[in-house]
Amino acid sequence: MKWIAAVALGALLVSLPSFAGDFYINLASQILIAAIFALSLNLLVGYGGMTSLGHASYLGVAAYLSALLTSRYGWGHGPAAMVSIAGTTAMAACFGIIALRATGLGFLMITLALSQVLWGLAYRMSDVTNGDNGIAGLTRPTPFGISLESAGAFYWFALIAAVLAFLMMTIFVSSAFGSSLKGVRDQPRRMAALGFNPWMIRWITFVYAGFWGGVSGLLYVYYNKYIHPTSLSTTSSAEALLGVIAGGSGTPGGPVVGAALVLLLKNYASAYVERWNMLLGLVFLFIVLVMPAGISPGLSKLTAALRGKSR
Amino acid sequence: MQFWIIQGLNSLSLGSLLFLLSSGFSLIFGLMRLANLTHGAFFMLGTYLGAIALRSYDGLNLWVAAIGAGLVVAAIGGLFERLVLTRLKANPLGQVLVTLGMSFIISDACLMLWGGDSIPVPTPQSLQAPTRAFGLVFPTYRLVLVGCAIGAAVALHFLLERTRLGAMIRAGVDDRQMARAVGIPVSNLFTIVFCLGTGIAGAGGVLGGPILSAYPGLDGDMLPLALIVVILGGIGSLLGAFVGSFVIGFIYTFGTALFPELAYVILFLPMIFVIAFRPQGLFGRVGA
Amino acid sequence: MIVRTSVPALEVVDLTKAFGGLVVTQSISLAVRPGERRLIIGPNGAGKTTLFNQISGDMRPNSGQVKLFGTDVTQFAPCKRAHFGLSRTYQIITLFTGDTLEHNITLGLLGLLPSRWQMWRPLSHYGDLATEARRTLDAVGLLHLARHPVSDLAYGEKRRVELAMALAQKPRVLLLDEPLAGLSNTERSTVKSLIASIPRETTVIMIEHDMDTALDLAETVTLLNYGRVIVDGDREAVIADQRTREVYLGI
Numbered sequence: 118m119k120w121i122a123a124v125a126l127g128a129l130l131v132s133l134p135s136f137a138g139d140f141y142i143n144l145a146s147q148i149l150i151a152a153i154f155a156l157s158l159n160l161l162v163g164y165g166g167m168t169s170l171g172h173a174s175y176l177g178v179a180a181y182l183s184a185l186l187t188s189r190y191g192w193g194h195g196p197a198a199m200v201s202i203a204g205t206t207a208m209a210a211c212f213g214i215i216a217l218r219a220t221g222l223g224f225l226m227i228t229l230a231l232s233q234v235l236w237g238l239a240y241r242m243s244d245v246t247n248g249d250n251g252i253a254g255l256t257r258p259t260p261f262g263i264s265l266e267s268a269g270a271f272y273w274f275a276l277i278a279a280v281l282a283f284l285m286m287t288i289f290v291s292s293a294f295g296s297s298l299k300g301v302r303d304q305p306r307r308m309a310a311l312g313f314n315p316w317m318i319r320w321i322t323f324v325y326a327g328f329w330g331g332v333s334g335l336l337y338v339y340y341n342k343y344i345h346p347t348s349l350s351t352t353s354s355a356e357a358l359l360g361v362i363a364g365g366s367g368t369p370g371g372p373v374v375g376a377a378l379v380l381l382l383k384n385y386a387s388a389y390v391e392r393w394n395m396l397l398g399l400v401f402l403f404i405v406l407v408m409p410a411g412i413s414p415g416l417s418k419l420t421a422a423l424r425g426k427s428r
Numbered sequence: 429m430q431f432w433i434i435q436g437l438n439s440l441s442l443g444s445l446l447f448l449l450s451s452g453f454s455l456i457f458g459l460m461r462l463a464n465l466t467h468g469a470f471f472m473l474g475t476y477l478g479a480i481a482l483r484s485y486d487g488l489n490l491w492v493a494a495i496g497a498g499l500v501v502a503a504i505g506g507l508f509e510r511l512v513l514t515r516l517k518a519n520p521l522g523q524v525l526v527t528l529g530m531s532f533i534i535s536d537a538c539l540m541l542w543g544g545d546s547i548p549v550p551t552p553q554s555l556q557a558p559t560r561a562f563g564l565v566f567p568t569y570r571l572v573l574v575g576c577a578i579g580a581a582v583a584l585h586f587l588l589e590r591t592r593l594g595a596m597i598r599a600g601v602d603d604r605q606m607a608r609a610v611g612i613p614v615s616n617l618f619t620i621v622f623c624l625g626t627g628i629a630g631a632g633g634v635l636g637g638p639i640l641s642a643y644p645g646l647d648g649d650m651l652p653l654a655l656i657v658v659i660l661g662g663i664g665s666l667l668g669a670f671v672g673s674f675v676i677g678f679i680y681t682f683g684t685a686l687f688p689e690l691a692y693v694i695l696f697l698p699m700i701f702v703i704a705f706r707p708q709g710l711f712g713r714v715g716a
Numbered sequence: 717m718i719v720r721t722s723v724p725a726l727e728v729v730d731l732t733k734a735f736g737g738l739v740v741t742q743s744i745s746l747a748v749r750p751g752e753r754r755l756i757i758g759p760n761g762a763g764k765t766t767l768f769n770q771i772s773g774d775m776r777p778n779s780g781q782v783k784l785f786g787t788d789v790t791q792f793a794p795c796k797r798a799h800f801g802l803s804r805t806y807q808i809i810t811l812f813t814g815d816t817l818e819h820n821i822t823l824g825l826l827g828l829l830p831s832r833w834q835m836w837r838p839l840s841h842y843g844d845l846a847t848e849a850r851r852t853l854d855a856v857g858l859l860h861l862a863r864h865p866v867s868d869l870a871y872g873e874k875r876r877v878e879l880a881m882a883l884a885q886k887p888r889v890l891l892l893d894e895p896l897a898g899l900s901n902t903e904r905s906t907v908k909s910l911i912a913s914i915p916r917e918t919t920v921i922m923i924e925h926d927m928d929t930a931l932d933l934a935e936t937v938t939l940l941n942y943g944r945v946i947v948d949g950d951r952e953a954v955i956a957d958q959r960t961r962e963v964y965l966g967i
Binding site: 307312 | 772773774793794795798799803804806810811812813814819823824826827828831832833834835836837838839842881885
C-alpha cells in the first residue's frame with residue numbers, strides 16, 4: 118500500500134512541470150525547500166528529542182553568507198555555496214557545544230537566545246547586512262551552465278536536492294547511529310550505562326541538522342533572490358517547529374506534510390484571512406490539544422480505522 | 429556627566445519595568461515549571477488596553493487604568509490556564525508550544541483591533557513636570573516607576589513570605605509533589621499564580637506605556653528580556669528577578685547607547701553563559 | 717587464612733556524597749573480589765542506591781575513589797565505565813518500551829561496539845547482533861516474545877529483560893539494584909535462578925530488601941545504615957552480628 122502511494126507521489130513530482138503552470142511549480146519548489154528545512158529540524162525534535170526554537174539560524178546564516186559572498190564580494194556560486202555551508206556547519210558545531218550544556222527547557226531557551234543574537238546582528242549591523250532592507254538583487258547559480266531562472270528548471274534543481282536530503286536523512290536515522298540517537302532520546306541514562314556517549318550522539322546530530330538547515334537556506338536564497346532578517350527570526354523558527362509537530366515528528370513524512378501545510382496557509386490563506394499569525398497560533402493550539410502526535414499519524418490512524426470499518 | 433545620569437535613570441526605569449514584567453514570569457516558571465512564552469504578549473496587551481482606555485475616557489487616571497488592565501489580563505490569563513494549560517499537564521513541550529501560539533493570537537488580535545501605528549500613553553499630568561535635584565533635571569515619571577517596582581517587590585515579598593497563600597506557593601515551588609501530598613490544592617494554586625503573574629504583567633504594561641507606548645512588536649521586544657532576567661536571577665526567586673531586572677536594565681540601556689549594533693549580543697551573552705555555567709542563576713535553587 | 721593478592725573487581729575507597737547539608741554516603745569503603753556475590757543491605761535511606769550511582773558514574777562523589785580492577789574510574793563518565801566492563805540494572809524500568817525485545821537487547825549489545833557510530837547501515841542488517849540478542853533472550857526464557865514490544869510485557873517479564881540487557885554485554889562487574897522488587901512469588905524464583913546462574917566471570921553486587929530470597933544468593937554481605945558501613949563480611953558472620961540486629965530491630 119505504501120509503495121503504491123510512494124510511486125504515485127514520485128510520478129506526480131516528476132511530471133509536475135509538464136502539466137502545471139508556473140504558479141504551481143513555484144509553489145512546489147517552495148514546499149520542497151520548506152520540506153528540507155523541516156526534515157533537518159526533525160532530526161533534532163523527532164529523533165533526538167531536542168526541541169529547538171532557533172533552527173532558522175542555520176537557514177538564515179547560510180543564506181546571508183551566500184548573498185554577501187556573491188553580491189558584495191563577487192564570488193562565484195560554487196565557492197560561495199561551499200563556504201556558506203561550511204560556515205553554517207561550523208556555527209552549528211559551536212552552538213551545539215553551548216546549547217547542549219542543557220536539556221529540555223534550558224536547551225530550548227539557549228537555542229532561542231542564540232538565534233535572537235543572530236537576528237539582532239542581522240537587523241542592526243546594517244553596514245554588513247543591510248539591516249531591515251535585506252539584501253536584494255541576488256542571482257541563482259548555473260550548475261553545469263544550466264540556467265535556473267525558469268520555474269521548471271529551478272523546480273528540478275530543488276527536487277533533486279530534496280530527494281537527496283530525504284534519502285540521506287532517512288539513512289541517517291535508520292542507521293545504527295540513528296538507533297542510538299533514538300535510544301538517547303528515550304532513555305539517556307540507560308544508554309550511558311550501556312556504553313553510548315549521549316552528549317556526542319546529540320552533538321553530532323545537532324551539527325548534521327545544522328548542515329541540512331544550511332542547505333535549505335541556500336535553496337531559499339536562490340529561489341527568492343532576496344534575504345531579510347525575518348528569515349532568521351523566532352517566528353521563522355516557530356513556524357518550522359509548528360510544521361514539524363503538526364505534521365508529526367515521529368514519522369519521516371510527517372514534517373514534510375506539516376511544512377507544506379504551514380507554507381500553504383502562510384502564502385495563500387493570507388489572501389483570504391487577514392491575520393495569518395493568529396491563524397498560526399490557533400492551529401498551534403488545535404494541534405497540540407487535539408492531535409499531539411501530529412497530522413501524519415492522525416491520518417494513518419484514520420485510514421486504518423476506515424479500512425477496518427469497511428470490512 | 430548628564431549622559432551618564434540620564435542613562436542611569438533610564439536603566440533604573442527600564443529595570444523597574446522589567447521587574448513588573450518578569451516577576452510574574454519567574455513565579456509562573458518557578459511554580460508551574462512553565463516557560464510562559466505568552467508573557468510578553470500579556471504585557472503588551474496591558475499596554476494597549478491602557479492606551480485605549482486613556483484615549484477614550486477623558487478623566488481616567490493612569491493608576492486606575494493599570495489596575496483595570498491588570499485585572500482584564502489576569503482574567504484572560506486565567507481562562508487560558510484553565511481551558512488550555514491544564515489539559516497539557518503531561519506534555520511540557522506542548523505547554524510551551526501553546527503559549528507560543530497564544531502569543532501569536534494576542535499580538536495579531538492587538539494588530540487587528542488597534543492597527544499598526546504606535547499608540548502613546550500619556551504621562552499623568554501631576555507627574556509631567558520634571559524634578560530638579562542636585563542641580564540636575566530628572567523626568568519625574570521615571571522616578572515614580574522605580575517607586576512602583578519597589579512597591580510591587582515589597583507587596584510580592586509580603587505575599588510570599590507572610591501569607592498562607594504565599595507559603596503554599598513557596599512549598600509548591602520547592603517540591604510540587606510533596607505540596608500535593610500535604611493537601612495543598614496545587615492546580616488551583618496554578619491558576620491563581622498564573623492570574624497573578626499575568627495580571628502584574630498587564631498592569632506593568634500600562635505603567636510602562638508613557639515610556640514605551642503601545643506598538644506591534646512590543647511583545648517580541650519584552651519577552652526575551654523577561655527570559656534573560658529570570659535565567660540570570662534564578663527561577664522562582666523574587667530577589668533574583670529584582671536584581672536581575674536592574675542588572676539587565678543597566679546592561680541593555682548602556683549597551684544600546686554605547687554599542688547600538690551589538691545590543692542583542694551584549695544582552696544575550698550573560699544569559700547564555702548563565703545557562704551554560706550556572707544554570708540555577710544568581711539566586712535560584714539547584715535541582716529546579 | 718589465605719591472603720589474596722588478586723586485584724579486587726570493584727573497590728570503593730572513602731566514598732562520600734553530600735547534598736547540601738545532607739550526607740548520604742559517609743566514607744564508604746569496600747572491596748569485592750572477582751567472581752564474588754555481594755549483597756548490600758540496609759534500611760531505606762541508608763545510601764545504597766546513592767552508592768550504586770557513584771559506582772556507575774551517575775553521580776560524582778564529593779570525595780573518595782571508585783576502582784574497577786585496580787583502575788581508578790572515579791573521573792570516568794558512565795559510558796566509559798561500561799567499556800571497562802561495568803553493567804547495571806535500575807530500580808525503575810528503563811527499557812525502550814516502544815521497541816521490540818530483540819531491538820532492546822540488540823541496542824544493548826551495540827553500546828560497546830565501534831559500529832555504534834556507523835551512520836548508514838540500518839541496525840536490522842546486523843545479523844550477528846540479532847542472533848546474539850536472541851540467544852540472550854533465550855537464556856532468560858523470553859525468546860518467544862522477541863518480536864513483541866516491551867509495552868506488551870508483564871512487569872516480571874520486563875525485569876527479566878532488564879537483566880538480559882545487562883548480562884548481554886558479558887560484564888565483568890554487574891550491579892543489580894533491587895532486581896526482585898515488585899515481583900510475584902513465581903517471578904521471584906525465576907529471576908533468582910537466573911541470578912544464580914550468572915557465570916563466575918561476572919562479579920555480582922546486589923541491593924535487595926527481600927532478604928529471604930537475596931541471602932541465598934549472597935556469599936558476602938555489607939550492611940549500610942545512615943550512609944556508613946556498619947558490618948561487612950561473610951554472610952553467616954553478618955547475619956549473626958549483633959549490630960545487624962540493632963539496625964533492623966532498633967535495639
